[in-house]
Amino acid sequence: MEPFVRHRGKAAALPRQDVDTDQIIPKQFLRGLERTGLGASLFFDWRAQPGFELNDPATEGASILITGPNFGCGSSREHAVWALAEYGFRAIIAPSFADIFFANCCRNGVVPVQLGPALVDTLMQRAQRATVGGARRYEVVVDLAEQSVSDESGFVAPFAFDPYRRELLLRGLDEIDRTLLEEPRIAEYERLHQ
Numbered sequence: 210m211e212p213f214v215r216h217r218g219k220a221a222a223l224p225r226q227d228v229d230t231d232q233i234i235p236k237q238f239l240r241g242l243e244r245t246g247l248g249a250s251l252f253f254d255w256r257a258q259p260g261f262e263l264n265d266p267a268t269e270g271a272s273i274l275i276t277g278p279n280f281g282c283g284s285s286r287e288h289a290v291w292a293l294a295e296y297g298f299r300a301i302i303a304p305s306f307a308d309i310f311f312a313n314c315c316r317n318g319v320v321p322v323q324l325g326p327a328l329v330d331t332l333m334q335r336a337q338r339a340t341v342g343g344a345r346r347y348e349v350v351v352d353l354a355e356q357s358v359s360d361e362s363g364f365v366a367p368f369a370f371d372p373y374r375r376e377l378l379l380r381g382l383d384e385i386d387r388t389l390l391e392e393p394r395i396a397e398y399e400r401l402h403q
Contacts, residue, residue, distance in 0.1 A: 210318040212381030213353050216299045218272030220349040222336035223262050228276060229283030230310065234292040244317075247288055248295030267339070273349050274301045275333045278326065281310025290317045300351040302358060304329050315374040316383060320353055328358075328366045335360065353378055 238250040255261045262268065274293070280303040281289060290313045293301070300320040314321040324332075332349065339347030350359045353375060359365045377387055388395075 210381045210383055210386075213299065213318060213320050213378045215350065215352040215354060216272065216320075217348055217350045218299060219268075219270055220273040220275055220302075220332065220336045220339075220347050221263060221268035221271035222333045223274055223276040224333055224337070226277035227279045227282055230281060230286045230289040230307075231283050233281070233289040234286065238292075239286060239288050244291045245295060247292035248297070251292045251296045270297065272297050272299045273351060274298050275329060275336050275349075276301065276303045277329075278304040280306050280321075281314075282307040285309040285313075287313045287317070290314050290319055294319050302329060302332060302349070302351070315371075315378060318378065318381070320351055320378060322351055322358060322368050322370075324358065324366055324368055331364060332358070332360070335362065335364070 232252060232255060234247055234250060235253050238247060238253065252261070252263060256264060263271075280301060289310065294317055298319060300322055301314065302322045302324060304326045305323060306314070306321050311321045336347045336349075348361065350357075352359070353370065356370055356375075357365060357367050377383065382390075
């Protein structure tokens, strides 16, 4: 997994609440256990609708998604995070996340940033204004090391993050990698307790 320390990227707004994993990646795309091949099917059903926010060419190449509360609710499918990551999203900013989805993000190198509703609304409005007609690019910085979100217009907001998950993301480790770091201690314990 690629470490996530500080990421500056184009932001896209998805002003919807209660976005469930069935909408993020519909069931017909859950045929395998591979983490690849899902990005093209992200929000598949919504993409068929005229006016869907991520169909706007101005959102192309976005790596930060700003969205509404309770993002990732519904089933616990990890495929939803795989699809978001393969599409190019490195961070998701929302007022709240479903617990399992939040954990799946952390396990797969996507940083779920929880900010208060008013702060998310400010970021979302700025991202929406930037995409109107594709006139300009709105960039946001998600700094996991400093635990802050900022933009070039002076917006700065701190966010809380679980220290254990933060350390894994900063170092680019999944839970198996983290366990393997303790291999000498595990071996010593096993030697002493045979």
